[in-house]
Amino acid sequence: MTDALRVRRRSLVRRAVGQGAPLWRMDGILLGAVVALSVISTLLVWSSTRQWNSAEPTAMVKKHVLNLGIGLALYSAVAVSDYRVLRRYAPLVFGIATLGLLLVLTPMGATVNGHHSWIMLGGGFAVQPGELAKPALVLMLAVLLARTGDKKKDRPRYLDVGLCLVIWGVTVTLVMLEPDLGTTTVLTAITAGMIVYAGVHKRLVVAGLVLAAAGAAAVWFLGLLKPYQVARFTALMDPSTDPRGIGYNSRQALVAIGSGELFGKGLFHGGQTTGRFVPEQHTDFIFTVAGEELGFVGSAVVVLLLGVVLLRCLRIARLCEDRFAALVAGGVVTWLGFQTLVNVGMTIGIMPITGVPLPFVSYGGTATFANMMAVGVLQAIHIKDRVFG
Numbered sequence: 001m002t003d004a005l006r007v008r009r010r011s012l013v014r015r016a017v018g019q020g021a022p023l024w025r026m027d028g029i030l031l032g033a034v035v036a037l038s039v040i041s042t043l044l045v046w047s048s049t050r051q052w053n054s055a056e057p058t059a060m061v062k063k064h065v066l067n068l069g070i071g072l073a074l075y076s077a078v079a080v081s082d083y084r085v086l087r088r089y090a091p092l093v094f095g096i097a098t099l100g101l102l103l104v105l106t107p108m109g110a111t112v113n114g115h116h117s118w119i120m121l122g123g124g125f126a127v128q129p130g131e132l133a134k135p136a137l138v139l140m141l142a143v144l145l146a147r148t149g150d151k152k153k154d155r156p157r158y159l160d161v162g163l164c165l166v167i168w169g170v171t172v173t174l175v176m177l178e179p180d181l182g183t184t185t186v187l188t189a190i191t192a193g194m195i196v197y198a199g200v201h202k203r204l205v206v207a208g209l210v211l212a213a214a215g216a217a218a219v220w221f222l223g224l225l226k227p228y229q230v231a232r233f234t235a236l237m238d239p240s241t242d243p244r245g246i247g248y249n250s251r252q253a254l255v256a257i258g259s260g261e262l263f264g265k266g267l268f269h270g271g272q273t274t275g276r277f278v279p280e281q282h283t284d285f286i287f288t289v290a291g292e293e294l295g296f297v298g299s300a301v302v303v304l305l306l307g308v309v310l311l312r313c314l315r316i317a318r319l320c321e322d323r324f325a326a327l328v329a330g331g332v333v334t335w336l337g338f339q340t341l342v343n344v345g346m347t348i349g350i351m352p353i354t355g356v357p358l359p360f361v362s363y364g365g366t367a368t369f370a371n372m373m374a375v376g377v378l379q380a381i382h383i384k385d386r387v388f389g
Helices: 003-017 028-049 059-079 084-104 129-145 158-176 181-197 202-221 227-237 248-259 286-319 323-347 365-388
Strands: 109-112 115-122 125-127
Touching (some): 028 059, 028 286, 028 365, 059 365, 084 115, 084 158, 084 323, 125 365, 129 365, 158 181, 181 202, 248 286, 248 323, 286 323, 286 365, 323 365
Antiparallel strands (some): 109 115
């Protein structure tokens, strides 16, 4: 190895981990909360899947650890990059995500666990374009709503809001054709939250609420919902309805969480989890594993860590001066906060059952990558603010 090559290598290492490197300018609390959730997630996935294959009880958790490793690599790569580049490439990112949603509706699409939302890549790997549509929508809406001026005083034009609704309409139409009601509600929450955060006039907010209520009523009374979707709302109102059918998931989730009491039955010792009484307990219902095996205390720790993530993201949104960055941060907070509310809420019986994973905790490749990249973007915003602030 030549002296010049040694000097260049030392320079690269110094820039990567030396004093003043992006690594040391990250929000350490946010990073710590994400890593802690990843560790807890690994234990819960291991507990909920080790009974699947007696010959290879760690098969699923190994795949989950691989997904987490890739996700953290993406997180790091995005965090040390210049987030302002995303503003230029947002239309391309949205276009790729939309193409993915279109491909799901072709023969390339595949059904997994009853949801036709996947594209199989081979080797046991698949991608879910609906998850990638979430960060793509956040970026595209931020571009449309960002205008020159103070982020707190400048209001978006009605044309900007109209274009946002068109973008939302295209996205949710493709997702509903799968159909995927859970992802649709998340995309709708992201759009509404970002438009409000952008500072639209109160009259527009009121008009939007009225239209939303009228639309929901029309969907309900015109019978546009599928029978199983209507049944989920019925089960929410009365979990004892059809306990062996549509009310089964809600009932078993409540039994699992309630049986954990204060400190839980211990990791790997949950009867509901070991017996696989709760469907999809490694993905949508992973919070029931925490409730049964870690108890109220363990579940509270999970919720607390998720709260820390949201609060640190809100702090980044509040402090950054760039309007585009503030809107991206606001969109990510809305996305992760709404998913957390829906996922935890459906397991404790206060929200209808929907296919929405718990951020940073549920098993899943595409969702993990999307979550990690979203928080990575906020770290990149935080780093830039510390450099130029």
